[in-house]
Amino acid sequence: MGSAVSPAWPMSYLTTFGPRADPVTGLTWGLIVLSLAVILIVTILVVAGAAVRRLRAASAGEALPVGGSAGGWSWIWIGLALTLIALVAALAWTIAVMAAVGSPPARPALTLEITGHQWWWEARYLGAAPGQTFVTANEIHIPVGRPILIRLTGADVIHSFWIPALAGKTDTIPGRTNLTWLQADHAGTYRGQCTEYCGLQHAHMAAFVVADPPADFEAWREGQLQLAAPATGPAASGEELFVERCGACHTVRGVAAGGVAGPDLTHLMSRATLAAGTVPNTVSGLEGWIANPQALKPGARMPPSNLSGPELGQLAAYLETLK
Numbered sequence: 504m505g506s507a508v509s510p511a512w513p514m515s516y517l518t519t520f521g522p523r524a525d526p527v528t529g530l531t532w533g534l535i536v537l538s539l540a541v542i543l544i545v546t547i548l549v550v551a552g553a554a555v556r557r558l559r560a561a562s563a564g565e566a567l568p569v570g571g572s573a574g575g576w577s578w579i580w581i582g583l584a585l586t587l588i589a590l591v592a593a594l595a596w597t598i599a600v601m602a603a604v605g606s607p608p609a610r611p612a613l614t615l616e617i618t619g620h621q622w623w624w625e626a627r628y629l630g631a632a633p634g635q636t637f638v639t640a641n642e643i644h645i646p647v648g649r650p651i652l653i654r655l656t657g658a659d660v661i662h663s664f665w666i667p668a669l670a671g672k673t674d675t676i677p678g679r680t681n682l683t684w685l686q687a688d689h690a691g692t693y694r695g696q697c698t699e700y701c702g703l704q705h706a707h708m709a710a711f712v713v714a715d716p717p718a719d720f721e722a723w724r725e726g727q728l729q730l731a732a733p734a735t736g737p738a739a740s741g742e743e744l745f746v747e748r749c750g751a752c753h754t755v756r757g758v759a760a761g762g763v764a765g766p767d768l769t770h771l772m773s774r775a776t777l778a779a780g781t782v783p784n785t786v787s788g789l790e791g792w793i794a795n796p797q798a799l800k801p802g803a804r805m806p807p808s809n810l811s812g813p814e815l816g817q818l819a820a821y822l823e824t825l826k
């Protein structure tokens with residue numbers, strides 16, 4: 504995976520990499536510092552005030568009077584004025600940040616429709632013509648340094664789309680479309696997570712935004728637009744099995760499999776992980792997943808497939824051709 508985000512803190516929102524998130528990070532740190540300064544100043548004044556009175560009274564050899572003189576009021580007004588300045592400054596800064604991140608700085612390079620499903624993300628790349636549109640899952644490639652507009656919706660329950668290093672959270676709600684945008688200023692892989700509890704496998708619902716240099720992104724996009732190549736050799740029987748056993752839920756563009764209950768698998772091998780970050784996309788990971796997804800992601804909306812050993816081999820051989 505990429506190098507932009509330290510792997511030790513893949514979900515850190517205090518280190519951000521683009522104009523959607525950076526102003527918010529500045530505001531977060533600013534408000535933390537302001538709040539700490541207020542606590543510090545008030546504490547020092549309270550302690551100092553009490554101590555000074557005691558010291559004065561002691562040196563004058565008097566007992567402390569119960570009531571004070573009326574002069575204390577000026578401190579109250581000063582305190583109120585300072586508080587007002589701090590609060591108004593925080594409000595103005597917050598409003599300025601909200602205005603800055605409300606819409607992209609330039610015309611979006613790309614519009615994506617991202618749909619939250621139990622428990623994976625569908626990503627539809629809208630092209631200028633219908634033939635330029637394609638669908639993928641969980642790993643969302645974008646060109647680096649360009650704003651991306653995202654239309655979010657939910658397929659079943661409410662989920663929430665969150666790529667901490669790039670943008671704040673936006674809910675995906677069935678029956679409505681929420682807009683967000685993001686931009687990555689450094690190439691790399693940015694991990695995200697569903698952040699609205701959505702059932703059993705909510706924790707295994709990762710999303711990855713992969714920011715590519717423009718030429719790499721264009722190559723990736725061209726690749727995704729291709730139909731699956733016709734299978735030959737041992738994979739050919741795997742293709743038949745796939746259409747029969749899996750095609751009701753999965754699409755592979757180019758063969759007679761057009762299901763939409765699960766991820767589009769046309770370019771499955773271009774993804775680093777399976778099942779929204781749950782399993783690495785290796786030969787053993789893939790075979791394990793097909794044989795029994797319930798063992799790896801209990802509750803996932805894909806049933807165990809009850810395939811024989813040879814069938815499993817053929818199917819895996821076929822899926823591995825989906826580059």
Ligand code: HEC
Nearest residue numbers: 622623748749752764765766777778779793803804805808
């Ligand atoms: C009832 C619908 C259904 C059937 C039938 C089904 N799947 Fe799935 N499949 C899903 C769903 C839903 C997911 C997403 C699971 C998740 O991530 O929670 C999935 C995920 C996958 C993935 C991981 C894709 C990715 O990008 O993460 C692969 C690979 C896969 N299925 C292969 C198959 C194969 C091969 C068959 C046939 C033996 C099959 N599926 C049958 C619904 C189905």
Ligand SMILES: [Cu+2]
Nearest residue numbers: 697699701705
């Ligand atoms: Cu969730």
